[in-house]
Amino acid sequence: MEDIFRFVDEFGPIKVVYISLPETGLRAVVAIDNTACGPAIGGVRMAPDVSAEEACRLARAMTLKNAAAALPHGGGKAVIFADPRMPRQEKEQLIRAFSVAIVGLTEYIPGPDMGTDELAMGWVHDEIHRAAGLPRELGGIPLDEIGATGFGLAAAVEVGCNAIHLDLKGARVAVQGFGAVGKHAARFLSQKGCILVACSDSRGTLSSPEGFDVNALIRLKDAGRPVTEFGNGETAGPEAIIDIPCDIWIPAARPDVLNQANANRLKARIVAEGANIPCTLEAEAMLESRGILVLPDFVVNAGGVICAATEYHGGNERAAFAAIDEKIRRNTSMMMEESRRAGISMRTAAMGMAAARVRNAQGARRWR
Numbered sequence: 001m002e003d004i005f006r007f008v009d010e011f012g013p014i015k016v017v018y019i020s021l022p023e024t025g026l027r028a029v030v031a032i033d034n035t036a037c038g039p040a041i042g043g044v045r046m047a048p049d050v051s052a053e054e055a056c057r058l059a060r061a062m063t064l065k066n067a068a069a070a071l072p073h074g075g076g077k078a079v080i081f082a083d084p085r086m087p088r089q090e091k092e093q094l095i096r097a098f099s100v101a102i103v104g105l106t107e108y109i110p111g112p113d114m115g116t117d118e119l120a121m122g123w124v125h126d127e128i129h130r131a132a133g134l135p136r137e138l139g140g141i142p143l144d145e146i147g148a149t150g151f152g153l154a155a156a157v158e159v160g161c162n163a164i165h166l167d168l169k170g171a172r173v174a175v176q177g178f179g180a181v182g183k184h185a186a187r188f189l190s191q192k193g194c195i196l197v198a199c200s201d202s203r204g205t206l207s208s209p210e211g212f213d214v215n216a217l218i219r220l221k222d223a224g225r226p227v228t229e230f231g232n233g234e235t236a237g238p239e240a241i242i243d244i245p246c247d248i249w250i251p252a253a254r255p256d257v258l259n260q261a262n263a264n265r266l267k268a269r270i271v272a273e274g275a276n277i278p279c280t281l282e283a284e285a286m287l288e289s290r291g292i293l294v295l296p297d298f299v300v301n302a303g304g305v306i307c308a309a310t311e312y313h314g315g316n317e318r319a320a321f322a323a324i325d326e327k328i329r330r331n332t333s334m335m336m337e338e339s340r341r342a343g344i345s346m347r348t349a350a351m352g353m354a355a356a357r358v359r360n361a362q363g364a365r366r367w368r
């Protein structure tokens, strides 16, 4: 247990529950980091190599993300120690066993994450009537299909562009990771007049200074083919996306892709972090010292969780888009303003804003 207590600070985690049910093969950890703003919302991750430490760190990230988005929710995360590629029937049994095990943890609302999806949340809901990110048939809003996170990123980029007097019309965009987040960010930005000059996936990079038809590229990806098979433009390896001159660079793939070794190669004016922790702290500092505007992940990629929270409270797709637009624009502006006023990095400004919201909420709670 000492290991877990290593993570405890003024916010939490307030509860870490270890679940072991040998008769079902279930081993899981639920970390509820903080519930001052409301019941904790956060994904259920299924992977063979997860850990209690990972659950606690991800739960804290959700506390900050939900507070930064001013949602009435704290942060939590669950991890299930299992291979998500197991046969469907076994997976359903495991998720149902997990659901029954957490029925009493009413301060935790599960959602989808790596290794779980909308169907899995349907099983959780069937058992305990408490889950976000449900299938459409159960009142869910399919956040990856509608591009909730990409929509929020595009809104944040627009606010950033206004602040640095960069005209969105004709602004050149490069997207690393043309998946659920990246392709929709490209789509919404192209609707605002931007030109997609480069995109990449795990197989390679596609680029052209003339720009691409974003919808045609999305059709190609949805057919399961890599961007490098588009047919025109230059192709290169996945790393090449870092060297493409552009105005707006969107990492939407993996953690730590920009680091001390490569951050100086980037030729952009704005980096909008679609993925979680795509830049190391050193890389963010290097970019900011070169005058590049860095819009940090937990503020600008919150579209997905805002969508899930809207769904949980009975809202529809239109309400979700309105909430994402309003919250992400306001928070991006507030963060930039605070960063300028105090002379601190965007991330430090955003962390301060989020932490202050959690502290204020804690101040209103009976236990104090």
Ligand code: NAD
Pocket (backbone or CB within 6 Å): 143, 144, 148, 149, 176, 177, 178, 179, 180, 181, 182, 200, 201, 202, 203, 238, 239, 252, 253, 254, 255, 274, 275, 276, 301, 302, 303, 304
């Ligand atoms: P996804 O699997 O749909 O897409 C990821 C894309 O990245 C794929 O096209 C994959 O080929 C590509 N990729 C993988 N390795 C790459 C590499 N080395 N170089 C270039 N491309 C590479 O995943 P997603 O849902 O779009 O999520 C992307 C990131 O955003 C993840 O870090 C995720 O945690 C984060 N995120 C997602 C959401 C959401 O709403 N889906 C919300 C917040 C944060």
